[in-house]
Amino acid sequence: MxxxxxxxxxxxxxxxxxxxxxxxxxxxxxxxxxxxxxxxxxxxxxxxxxxxxxxxxxxxxxxxxxxxxxxxxxxxxxxxxxxxxxxxxxxxxxxxxxxxxxxxxxxxxxxxxxxxxxxxxxxxxxxxxxxxxxxxGGSENLSRLYMMRPSSNIEDFKRLIIEHIKENGAKGCPPLHVGIGVGGTSDEAMILSKLALTKNFKERNIESRYASLEIELIKRLNELKIGFQGLGKGVSVFSVHIEAFPTHIATLPVGISTDCYLCxxxxxxxxxx
Structure with missing residues (x-):
């Protein structure tokens, strides 16, 4: 008990x-x-x-x-x-x-x-x-669900994440921790993106392809130069984590959640x- x-x-x-x-x-x-x-x-x-x-x-x-x-x-x-x-x-x-x-x-x-x-x-x-x-509330307002085409490729996926953070990142009290949920249904993708935020910064996905994608996205997002509090200095993101789940043949849900600099x-x- x-x-x-x-x-x-x-x-x-x-x-x-x-x-x-x-x-x-x-x-x-x-x-x-x-x-x-x-x-x-x-x-x-x-x-x-x-x-x-x-x-x-x-x-x-x-x-x-x-x-x-x-x-x-x-x-x-x-x-x-x-x-x-x-x-x-x-x-x-x-x-x-x-x-x-x-x-x-x-x-x-x-x-x-x-x-x-x-x-x-x-x-x-x-x-x-x-x-x-x-x-x-600030970081929560950056949350998004995207229903990508199932024919989308990895470059489409990376472009989606980068464009979302580029457009919205300064509004969420950066540097950000970025959680991404891929697959499942629309609600599952969002839950996975939140669950990804519970990981420590240096943890990586156990699947090597997703781990490599996390590392690349960290680099690409920091190249945006959003910086601390959106002022252009320092890192823009602390880390990126991806959680994936099987999905329907006709869907590709992608959920994005962020945490503010306090994490x-x-x-x-x-x-x-």
Missing amino acids: IFKNEIVEKLSKSLVEKNCIINEEVKYFVDEYKGPFCEVLKENYKIAQVEGIPLCQDTGVIEFFVFIGYGVRLEEPITDTLNEIVENVYSQNPFRYSVVKDPLFERKNTQNNTPPIIHIFQTKGNNLEIRFLIKG RKGVIDIEDR
């Missing part, structure tokens, strides 16, 4: 830390950056950690990716636990409530940052793994003993 208290304790701590303490992978790039406002960016992350305040005023919507082993036993539905965690963390810390209940009409704030977005996957084994993204993400892993 995995007890609720253990999930609450570990995940609540991680959510607070990722909002207030800079991602170590990102810190390397910020410390190396010598362009406009470089000292402001460095001072920001130092003050946030010392004072326990958010790295960014947009403390986002939480997106969870839950991998539940078939042998895992839980005290209550994981969706109930995750909603309670988000409500408590955002109510007890100086984090902005960024979620509105109805997206089209009243757009009234829920006043506790719930509900989070939750994706659940069944896996083998006895482990519960929960990955999460703290997703700000606020985390993971916890608990074994059912």
Whole structure:
């Protein structure tokens, strides 16, 4: 049995830390950056950690990716636990409530940052793994779904990604982490693009052709010279990750998601003993 208290304790701590303490992978790039406002960016992350305040005023919507082993036993539905965690963390810390209940009409704030977005996957084994993204509105607005022609080639694919980032990248608080989902259905491609953002910068796809494509896209996107905060200096993207899935013979869905320069993400892993 995995007890609720253990999930609450570990995940609540991680959510607070990722909002207030800079991602170590990102810190390397910020410390190396010598362009406009470089000292402001460095001072920001130092003050946030010392004072326990958010790295960014947009403390986002939480997106969870839950991998539940078939042998895992839980005290209550994981969706109930995750909603309670988000409500408590955002109510007890100086984090902005960024979620509105109805997206089209009243757009009234829920006043506790719930509900989070939750994706659940069944896996083998006895482990519960929960990955999460703290997703700000700026980078989220860069998300796109493209239904490419199934006859499209690799050059068409690369051109699509490069043109999208060239046109929109400066709007998402760069440097960006770029996640790409290829295949499946329209919704699967978008979920895969988000899941790709949970990877560490140096991870590469286990399939060599996709790994090579990731590396080429990193190079090509950095040649756009978007730079930190869109000011043309420093890297434009930290990394690119691609997740692929089988698809229908008549389709080629491509989902693109990005994360802003803070890349606020985390993971916890608990074994059912």
